[in-house]
Amino acid sequence: MRTMARNTYDVIIQADGRFAVTIRKPGALAQTATGFASEAEARAWINMDRRLDDADNPFRERDPSLARVPPWRTHIKNAGEA
Numbered sequence: 001m002r003t004m005a006r007n008t009y010d011v012i013i014q015a016d017g018r019f020a021v022t023i024r025k026p027g028a029l030a031q032t033a034t035g036f037a038s039e040a041e042a043r044a045w046i047n048m049d050r051r052l053d054d055a056d057n058p059f060r061e062r063d064p065s066l067a068r069v070p071p072w073r074t075h076i077k078n079a080g081e082a
Contacts, residue, residue: 018035019038
């Protein structure tokens with residue numbers, strides 16, 4: 001299966017102490033999203049952008065690190081588990 005190239009992201013700290021994310025899309029100029037108060041906020045935005053990008057293209061191979069277990073499934077045990 002041929003996989004499509006993914007966007008790449010870099011979190012950078014700006015001169016004012018805030019954070020920004022550089023987004024590089026294959027075949028396009030780099031873009032920068034600015035104004036994040038923390039690195040964690042910037043990384044959360046990256047995860048959201050990846051999910052939205054995947055939703056926009058349902059045939060793209062998914063990044064398994066982005067998979068989420070619904071909260072209601074975290075406490076369910078399989079038959080036979082104690």
